[in-house]
Amino acid sequence: MSGHNESILREPLITGDNITYAKITDDILGPVENKPNKAWWIGFIFASLGALLWVVAVSYTFWNGIGAWGLNKTVGWAWDITGFVWWVGIGHAGTLISAVLLLFRQNWRNSINRSAEAMTIFAVICAATYVVSHMGRPWLAYWVLPLPNQFGSLWVNFNSPLVWDMFAISTYFSVSLLFWYTGLLPDIATIRDRAVGTRRKIYSIFSFGWSGSVKTWQRFEAVSLILAGISTPLVLSVHTIVSMDFATSVIPGWHTTIFPPYFVAGAIFSGFAMVLTLLLVARKVLGLENYITMFHIESMNKIIILTGSIVGVAYLTEFFIAWYSGSEYEQYAFINRSTGPYWWAYWMMMTCNVISPQLLWFKKIRLSIRATWILSIVVNIGMWFERFVIIVTSLHRDYIPSSWAMFYPTWVDVSVFVGSIGLFFTLFLLFLRVLPSIAIAEVKLLLKSASEQAKMKQIKEGHENKEYVAEYIESLEKFDSVKQEDYAKI
């Protein structure tokens, strides 16, 4: 995009010296063009076993009926919708990174958007499986679509949040897929150009005849912006609508107007955590330290602190409003959350989502790959519990005390959830093998302006303010991919 020099104060987005366009292509296409290493195989075997478990558990459910799950007359949704909301939430980071950060010209997104978008798509697939499998008669799932039918004037209920959900999720999935694929086109073309034989033919078909002409690039940029524009409202709308499944109901603990912003913040929170979980491993295993740098990690951690704090405030607000409402049902629902039979789930949620992300205020923790990785998993555990708390503890003790009941999961509940994680990782690991995990073309854009070597050149040219240079060098200390001794001389 720009050949001009960037301010020396900005931290580099690509580290390492002797990075060339060719090296970028080689580095990123390494996993795609070579045989998988042992780590991949181990991961893939585990993931596909998980996916197999998912197939078994879902088939078992379809064969026998939803009774295979632990649900009952009082708690009609539990692990199923918890899993659904959890996966949809995780998907949100991808869209936020690809669309919102693009519109805000946050160039650091270029290294992570591809994987994040892939994650979005796979997460939405996992969520969609729940939409179908939680139904009593899944073979009739298409009835929630407003299709012309032979039943006469029978139509869907446009008042039902589940119908809104269906629109929201299907729109979200199709736009995300389109956006992701559009971004992939130049990279697929790159693979095509380097491949031979059948691979070349296949990638040729999938590259849609990308020619790399100026006109193509120009249109590519335009389409990306348009799609970013379309996706941006989806970041807010999808989880808003998911939250309305609860907010428009009459159940104490669900019937809450704070849900839309609270759910969106929670979704971004969990999504970034999942991006970190995936990329910290991918970065190491695939040797992408120069492209996904400590700067990226720290930036994502900062977003996690922000969204985690929003979520924390939302939790407290809910409590305040429950007390302030004067409604005994509302008050009981929240007292029951924190002190009732599921108190442990509530405090699990509080610890994982509100307390643990605050640790990221410490720079040391924020910059520790190990701590970040652990916290990213803790956050997603917490976010799973958040949905569990909202769904199960609100339902299990609602208005009429005679119907109060406990929910206990069965092996099928657990298997469907664990299996969906397996399915997700299977898809993600396959993705790493066939498509570039980092947007090659977009990273190349940064090489001349925002890379460490470009900045080094700037410093060597000697036009930069010494103080700024010193500050810049100081900021490099956190980078594990920067050879600090190169700067000791300056």
Add this chain to the structure above:
Amino acid sequence: MESNKKYWKGLEEYNNTPDFVKNNKNEFAEPLPIEDVLNEAGLSTVTPRRDFLKALGFGLGAVTLAACQTAPIHKSIPYLVKPEEVTPGIPNYYTSSFNGQSILVKTREGRPIKIEPNPNAGEFFRGTDARAQASVLDLYDVSKLKAPLLKNEETTWAKLDGFVKTELTKAQASGKKIRIVSSTVNSPSTNAVLAQFIAKYPAAKLVQYDAVSYTGIIQANQNSFGKAVLPKYNFDSADLILSFGADFLGTWISGEEFTAQYSKNRSYKSLESKKMSRHIHFESGMSLTGSNADTRVPVKLSEEGPALIALYNAVTGQSLPGGTLGNNTTADKVIKLAAKELLQNKGKALVVCGSNDVSTQILVNAINAAIGSYGTTIDLDNPCYLYAGNDAEFNGLVAEMSRGEVGAVLFLNSNPAYDYIDAKKFEAALKSVPAKISFADRADETASLCDAVAINHNYLESWGDANAYEGYYSIVQPTINPVFNSRQAEESLLVWADAPVKDYYQFVRSNWETKMLPALGLKWNDVLEKGVISIAPKAATAYTFTQSVAPVAASILNRSKSLAKDIELQVYENIPMRDGKNANNAFLQELPDPVSKVTWDNYVAIAPKYAETLKVKEFDVVTVKAANGYSIDLPVLIQPGQARGTASIALGYGRTKVGKAGNDVGKNAFPFVSFINGTMQYATSVTITPTGGYYELAQTQTHHSFEGRAVIKEATFKEYLKDPAAGNEKGEHKDYDLWDQYEKPGNNWVMAIDLNACTGCGSCVVACNVENNIPVVGRDEVRRRREMHWIRIDRYYSYETPEGDVTKEKEIANLEDLDHVSVVHQPMLCQHCDHAPCETVCPVLATVHSSDGLNHMAYNRCVGTRYCANNCPYKVRRFNWFNYWNDSRFDNYLNNEFTQLVLNPDVTARSRGVMEKCSMCIQRIQGGKLKAKLEKRPLKDGDIKMACQEACSANAIVFGDSNDPNSEVSKALRSERIYYVLEEINVKPGIGYMTKIRNTDTKVQA
């Protein structure tokens, strides 16, 4: 346009060549060699290889394809010759009787599918109990024998008759006794049959043996007044009712009848006339009746006698020794005050006692005589014939049998190998009887020990009659041809007696036509039509008690002393299972106990504080061991209101040979019954030791307090008299509405439920199950909280303290005194909200509102997201987690084609994955509308009744059209007591509840 163009198929046709003209006559262009093939020569020619392969290939292919799908076999009854009275789709109703109560049997296309009360049955027989409702299922029970058994082999009736006659003649000739063991026989025709049988075999005698006996009362009346009968109790004439452990609204003598009498003085109509009876109850275990009492005092079993003596002393002013209640100061106080009230209510009070001890009942007679109950609340002149069993007689028979004095024994409707107090002794004694014959319909515990099982009809296949009260006769008539190769027991007896008339129908009919009908000027068809004949009752007279009570009191005190050691155990009948005769009825097994809400098991009920002393927790398995050495392992149920120092175990469980549903459900408690002072005594003392095991009981309700919520509204009678809206004060508020208002032209179906009338007995639950084809799901599914009942009875406990009632779980946990419990029963079903939260959330519009105020459920449209159930504030929606009616894992009863005949054809059987709930018996509403339409008249109030409403003896459920201001329901809904559950969330429910009123404001507050 010219349309008759001629198309030609070839030049030959165009040119009309001679060849073409010749061949055109033939169907095939070339002649087929049919003749060649069919003539002798053709058949004898050698088949070419290719033809053979063609034929083989086609043959194989055709057979394979034909075998791919089994042709479905549809069994149907073609009404080529339509029975005169059967119109497909239109039910027929026949009168009959169940356990002496006159009923209507609804049949569809020849299948009995529902029991209704007979409107001719009388003022206090307006409902049916759970057993009667569930009894249709017994007809379709696959566990029954399909043919008579001889030496455990299926046989023919001729062979069986031959065997039995030989054996009976042998027994008669040998000079040994012949005994017919039967539960109480009150049928005049059966008695006539028995008379003929005894005439043929003079050694024969009837021994009446009731599993749960009322011998105590019968003998006490013999002793006090010279009349060995059960009296007729008139709870409707009693303004004050004192009960000592008599569960008269549930299992005691005639619960449904007493419920109707009782509710007459407590329902909304009675309250509107400012009248309400008062009910004080002393008992050990929490019974249904106790749970409805205004004042309930827990007393130990050993304190019951002293309490009665104290009451006697207080009422009569005498001073019998032993009338002290020791530590139970509450009971002491209440007895003293109750005595004062009894004296104030002379002639309008009634004291009943559930004990089967003769001395205790004599003392009760003395008290009742002192307060003038005879002739008013107790009628000895029109006695009750429902129970006439004699404990000593049967006990004597067992001894006779073991001494080898009995040559033949016949078991009619009795099963002592299960329900006798010492089954082992009975079995041993039975071995010394040469001929043992049972009339059971299945190889039950006793029948399987018998030489011959002459399987009896189900009552729905039988002729017969019953005489429940003096002058009150009802008919039993068959509603279906016998399903299996069974024969009515009476007919068997007639055959064996070589009677002149062997056809029992002819026998019953001539019995009526000769003995009863001429005097009444009635015809046989009148009886069949009305179902019940009531001869004007005699005037009830007063009886005076003249005996000395001192020896009686001494005997009571002795018994009390012998009980007062270890843990006092009460064995009792619970409402679903009663004496266990219907244990294979899945509807009853899944009917929750009205108080504990436990299904599919019995248990040891222990008071919460006492459990702490014993160091046991809920569902801990304990060994209960009696002095006679009998012990069973059962889980503990913490029962608020249970007297400390006592435990209760229900009878009727632990059957081993009753069938798929009932075998090995719970443990048998009959061996805890002891034979003392000539009667069966249902109190004993036991030791309880924890086994360390854990067994979760399947309860339909696990939270027992209503948390102070406005779900339940209560007031006392005194408050009610001051202000009928007491407890139902409506704060100032303004309603806002998000939704459009729709007009409800025609009808607007609503319901009113009187919490004061409802006793919580649960017969509505079974009635609803039968009417609406609601699946039984079994113990494991109930444990998972998945029972399917469309109507349930919520039962809440609250605890009385000097500071007021405590209803919140967390406050209850801190209470010291958990003995003083008040209970409320609340029927809960779909409220058919006008702003139904379920309707807005369904994505596919499977649940929608009708213009007549109903919340409809379209099963075929439901995709099963369960969102509606989540969003239902009343949690009345039920989901089909599995294909309950056709899944071998839930084979309680319905997974076979035969039992499926019990299904109501007007109601769809729901498949897996579909939501269901109360439909307000929409099939009944439609049926009622159609009937009115055919009769060209407007629908009138009372034309349509809900299944739950019809079964309710207490008249607690009123259904009707709120658009009609004069309808019963409109009037009821105008009551100041009406409130709508959760009306504050503005879902606009269609069912109004009336506040619970307790008559506690006298000085006798416990």
